[in-house]
Amino acid sequence: MVAVTGAFGALGRRLLARLEEDPTIDRIVAIDVRSGLSLLEDGNDDDHATVLLKHPKLSAHTVDLTTPGTDRELADLLRGEGAGSLFHLALLSTPTHHQEMAHELETVGTHYVLNATASAGITRLVMLSSTMCYGARPDNPAFLTEDHPLRPPPSRALKDKADADKDAGRFAAEHPEIAVCVARLGAMIPTAKDHFWTRTLSRRLVPAVLGYDPLMQFMHPDDAVAGLLALWRASARGPVNVVGQGYLPLSHILTRLERAPLYLPAGLGQSLVSALWQAQLIDMPPHFFGYLRWSWLADDRRLKSLTGFVAKHDIATVLTILATERKMMPTPIDEVRP
Amino acid sequence: MSDADNASTSAVGPAHPVGHDDDGFDAYGKDPAVINSLRPALDALLDRWFRLTIEGQSQVPAHGRVIFVANHGGALPWDTVVLFGALLRATGREVRPLVEDPVITAPFLGTLMSRIGGVRASQENATRLLSRDEAVLVFPEGMQGLGKSWGRRHQLQRFGRGGFVRLAVRTQTVLVPVAVVGGEETSPLLGKVEALKALLPDMAPWLPITPLFPLLGPLGLLPLPARWRIRVGEPINPADHVSEEGDAVAVNALASRIRDRIQKDVSELVEARGGAWL
Numbered sequence: 001m002v003a004v005t006g007a008f009g010a011l012g013r014r015l016l017a018r019l020e021e022d023p024t025i026d027r028i029v030a031i032d033v034r035s036g037l038s039l040l041e042d043g044n045d046d047d048h049a050t051v052l053l054k055h056p057k058l059s060a061h062t063v064d065l066t067t068p069g070t071d072r073e074l075a076d077l078l079r080g081e082g083a084g085s086l087f088h089l090a091l092l093s094t095p096t097h098h099q100e101m102a103h104e105l106e107t108v109g110t111h112y113v114l115n116a117t118a119s120a121g122i123t124r125l126v127m128l129s130s131t132m133c134y135g136a137r138p139d140n141p142a143f144l145t146e147d148h149p150l151r152p153p154p155s156r157a158l159k160d161k162a163d164a165d166k167d168a169g170r171f172a173a174e175h176p177e178i179a180v181c182v183a184r185l186g187a188m189i190p191t192a193k194d195h196f197w198t199r200t201l202s203r204r205l206v207p208a209v210l211g212y213d214p215l216m217q218f219m220h221p222d223d224a225v226a227g228l229l230a231l232w233r234a235s236a237r238g239p240v241n242v243v244g245q246g247y248l249p250l251s252h253i254l255t256r257l258e259r260a261p262l263y264l265p266a267g268l269g270q271s272l273v274s275a276l277w278q279a280q281l282i283d284m285p286p287h288f289f290g291y292l293r294w295s296w297l298a299d300d301r302r303l304k305s306l307t308g309f310v311a312k313h314d315i316a317t318v319l320t321i322l323a324t325e326r327k328m329m330p331t332p333i334d335e336v337r338p
Numbered sequence: 339m340s341d342a343d344n345a346s347t348s349a350v351g352p353a354h355p356v357g358h359d360d361d362g363f364d365a366y367g368k369d370p371a372v373i374n375s376l377r378p379a380l381d382a383l384l385d386r387w388f389r390l391t392i393e394g395q396s397q398v399p400a401h402g403r404v405i406f407v408a409n410h411g412g413a414l415p416w417d418t419v420v421l422f423g424a425l426l427r428a429t430g431r432e433v434r435p436l437v438e439d440p441v442i443t444a445p446f447l448g449t450l451m452s453r454i455g456g457v458r459a460s461q462e463n464a465t466r467l468l469s470r471d472e473a474v475l476v477f478p479e480g481m482q483g484l485g486k487s488w489g490r491r492h493q494l495q496r497f498g499r500g501g502f503v504r505l506a507v508r509t510q511t512v513l514v515p516v517a518v519v520g521g522e523e524t525s526p527l528l529g530k531v532e533a534l535k536a537l538l539p540d541m542a543p544w545l546p547i548t549p550l551f552p553l554l555g556p557l558g559l560l561p562l563p564a565r566w567r568i569r570v571g572e573p574i575n576p577a578d579h580v581s582e583e584g585d586a587v588a589v590n591a592l593a594s595r596i597r598d599r600i601q602k603d604v605s606e607l608v609e610a611r612g613g614a615w616l
Contacts, residue, residue: 138443141462142366211445215367247365266445294443297365 006090065109078120088127153287186243219244367452394570410483412521413546517603520566
């Protein structure tokens with residue numbers, strides 16, 4: 001029995017599909033703030049009863065992790081369903097101007113999930129984090145390992161995620177009986193078209209920092225889900241970087257995507273992005289500008305040694321998929337498979 | 339992607355799975371295409387503009403990990419470019435210079451350094467490179483070397499705290515001292531404006547004043563036609579001098595010994611060169 005929070009998000013739906021294919025899993029508990037069973041059917045008009053017939057393992061529950069006291073509700077739900085493992089995917093995949101909601105969901109919501117995990121007798125927990133939490137900084141080593149401290153920029157979007165990551169680390173130390181694994185995912189493309197990296201790299205003009213050309217990693221969401229499953233199967237513990245294969249400088253990425261860079265000087269660009277973000281005219285938090293300036297490549301040796309997992313798509317393939325999908329717009333990017 | 343260059347194993351642990359991607363980059367940003375395109379200009383710069391001569395290159399190990407230890411000088415790090423080109427031509431090895439933060443993080447300059455193989459100077463990065471049996475170039479004087487005034491040219495500064503010796507001991511790597519002369523005359527540092535640091539904290543800690551910069555604007559950054567000399571010294575096995583990385587006294591003693599050796603070679607090269615420009 002496996003439970004999934006954030007089950008109807010872009011990653012959650014991919015994970016549900018993989019779990020349903022697995023004959024060793026008899027039942028899946030899908031938990032989400034959205035009552036989104038119809039999302040599983042790619043927009044079909046089937047009623048819920050029909051959808052459930054197509055997904056016989058699935059049990060769907062609507063839970064809002066931003067509601068105070070949700071830990072008790074969640075613990076009762078997990079205990080009642082007899083869940084032994086939990087994937088906690090209910091974190092934001094893109095920055096938002098709704099910062100209070102983001103804080104309640106990512107930091108406080110994760111706190112509730114951890115409480116419920118201990119109370120419900122869950123033995124394996126895999127939760128999401130991001131390699132962006134390491135921060136993009138000039139003094140980063142060429143590869144960031146899991147031992148590197150999390151130094152997110154003073155951006156609410158990443159600080160909340162990093163706090164949730166650290167909270168899980170403390171929780172794991174207090175509960176050695178639970179295999180707690182924090183999967184720090186690298187940037188993913190193509191995802192939903194309103195997600196940060198997919199949206200940024202799909203623009204005709206992509207912001208870039210004058211005089212800088214950092215190496216970047218991108219991962220296909222199917223590989224991210226396969227990495228999460230590999231960690232779960234291995235009962236992995238601790239933080240683990242999950243990133244795609246390969247790396248390219250931003251300039252080469254834009255060439256492959258046939259996008260033009262909009263070069264901005266570092267100081268001026270940061271101020272401009274900050275002003276536009278404050279005015280809610282753009283969806284790029286000001287400190288994200290640093291991720292286009294400094295390297296933040298993550299090392300996935302730990303993932304490979306724990307699970308033997310290697311992402312199927314290298315960065316060239318992922319970029320080709322994004323470029324192809326962009327040309328096919330307005331087809332929703334997140335519905336297309338490689 | 340190829341993991342062909344991961345085959346090396348060593349006392350420093352398994353090599354990182356860094357290969358070359360479809361565009362030829364390695365994980366530190368080195369781009370063979372940039373190196374190839376710069377070769378003609380680099381050859382012209384070394385032969386015609388700098389009239390470079392090199393001696394002792396036969397002592398460079400043809401394969402395996404090696405740490406070149408060189409002196410550092412000049413307002414701009416021309417010695418990094420010259421040593422990269424000279425060792426490439428003389429030995430066929432593409433050395434990986436460990437570059438100080440203010441240089442590797444500078445706009446354009448830092449990117450160029452990365453493309454020819456430069457890596458931010460850190461123990462972690464150097465260890466990874468050596469685990470792949472690469473040749474690493476270190477400047478133990480660091481920014482103190484680049485910040486030497488014209489009056490102190492050809493005088494080596496303190497060799498840090500012996501980090502390069504500890505690196506060599508830990509990774510069982512031979513040290514090859516290299517004396518280089520010409521950097522200070524190519525880009526003479528006459529003064530420094532340090533107010534820049536407060537205005538642009540991510541940039542260089544000072545704005546250099548040379549005979550042509552900032553007088554001629556960006557053109558003032560072009561190199562003066564100094565005559566360059568390089569002498570490659572005899573390789574040193576660190577294990578012959580330091581039994582363990584934690585022996586700080588022995589580490590510093592070997593660092594000082596190498597520094598003295600390079601200082602002696604620098605002085606001899608300056609003496610033998612004669613005029614710096616003509």
